Amino acid sequence: MSESRVEVRSLKDHVGREVTVAGWCYNARPQKRFKFLELRDGTGTVQCVFGAETSLNNSFERFEEEITQESSLYVTGIVTKHPKHDDVFELDARDFRMEGRSENYPIQPKEHGVDFLFSQRHLYLRSSRPHAILRVRHRVVKAIRDYFDSHGFTLLDSPILTANAGEGTSTLFATEYFDLGQAYLAQTGQLYGEAGCMAFGKVYTFGPTFRAEKSATRRHLTEFWMVEPEVAFMDLEGNMSLAEDFICYIVECVLTDCRPELERLERDISKLEAVKKPFPRITYSDAVEVLAQKGQPIPWGEDFGAPHETAVSADYDRPLIITKYPEAVKAFYMKRDADDPRVVLAMDVIAPEGYGEIIGGSQREENIDVLVHRIEHEKLPMEAFEWYLDLRRYGSVPHSGFGMGLERMVAWMCGTQHIRETIPFPRTIDRLRP
């Protein structure tokens, strides 16, 4: 077989020429005079048509016997325009050569239950829906890196194994660490980001983070990716502008480069096109009033639940920024508001359509005395934070940052029901394999 290997996505550049495509059988529809093979190679699918008269080496006769769903093979043929559809190209197939045979592939071209599909996740990745979602994820990751890299940020990888809890609140995964006692899987890289911004001005950390909370909802994973920019000499106002600009850039990239994927996912693109600066901004106190008017009263000082977030953000067609939360519901390192000591300079960005909190951030407390008081008040181990306090001892400056959950962002972009679809191999409270 003469081999002129071409990817499916480039077939349109080879019309009229004989090429070979390597891939897997997505679907086979044999008939008496023509046998149709839908071949998938990761870059797309192409219909290969075997004719009784034109095929070589008995490929027409071998078709049904050898080509089973998800068998891998090489197909050689001439690239032609589809007789019925414009802008669709197919392969007038002459021959095929088997690589690996597949027997009784468990995922059929029909609807399946979620649990079944995720127990087959290693194979399910081949299906068009996960494929589309993970392509969007890839584009979002690239947009994140491109945005920060082109805005003067330095990537600063934070450690995954840490000695202490980042915020001192959540439940963490613990493991023995040689003679040094317990180590924990990081729940945030933020404190390290703060060290980094004092060295580089603007940094971002981007990597996996871990939460051992027994959260079994459509918004939670035990292992997820978070990107956390941290900027020296930036206040809450600047933090909000950064978050806003950052989100708009990601949405733009997805809209520009992921049209086929969004269409495959039947995403309502107009919802994403509405995402433009500026985002509406309200304070926590305003939000409490809005909730009272909407018949979902919440006492001032209590944190919002997911239904509250959805209710408050329901009036907007773009992300909503809620600021200045009560001190008690937020982490110890957030800076207190000089105008209202009851609240801290925090900000949460709530995505529309019920996707909830995609960003949480704040201006950080730069005053060491206040910080020490907060650590004592939260009963956190002071010695664990000595290095962190050093950042305030040696040239402390106002600084701010936020964390964005990658999977929540991708879920919003794709309009998926469940966050587990947005990561190749989701780790949830009851799933550790595949």
Added chain:
RNA sequence: UCCGCGAUAGCUCAACGGUGGAGCAUCCGGCUGUUAACCGGAGGGUUGUAGGUUCGAAUCCUACUCGCGGAGCCA
């Protein structure tokens, strides 16, 4: 951890307390350029596990296991 729902063929589901079915998948045959193709035939089950009620349980009751949705926690 709490609340609600569920578990029946490989997969998706149906079946009034009275001999468990269909579609898809598999195998066999047919076939119109088919595209989740279509048509005919065949094989396929200890109804999640353990107990209980009953002449009789997939069906009612109890416990357990697993799954789904929601809450809390958060990104």
